[in-house]
Amino acid sequence: MECCGKAAPRLRKLEQVTLSWLRQWMGLAQEFFGIIYDTASISSMHAIAAAREMADPEVRTRGNSGRLVMYTSEHAHSSIEKRRYHARHWAGQRAQNSCG
Helix, strand or coil: HHHHHHHHHHHHHHHHHHHHHHHHCCCCCCCCCCCCCCCHHHHHHHHHHHHHHHHHCCHHHHCCCCCCCCCCCCCCHHHHHHHHHHHHHHHHHHHHHHHC
């Protein structure tokens, strides 16, 4: 966000104020923060990556253990299947390409 803050400080402020309002309306603590994404695909990718990291913190260095399962339905956004594929393969690529 640093590049956007320098290039468009008013847009960054608008995002911060908007997210603050949402946080207050939802009754969340002051420490909560968020990001506004431009597409469902990007937000899905970040949500899946965050969930995978939370469930298996070593996945980036060790690679995909095969123990994680992601359940979806035909009602999920079309990007979910793509994100599931990429989340599975990114973990393995990072482990194979890591040094040491």
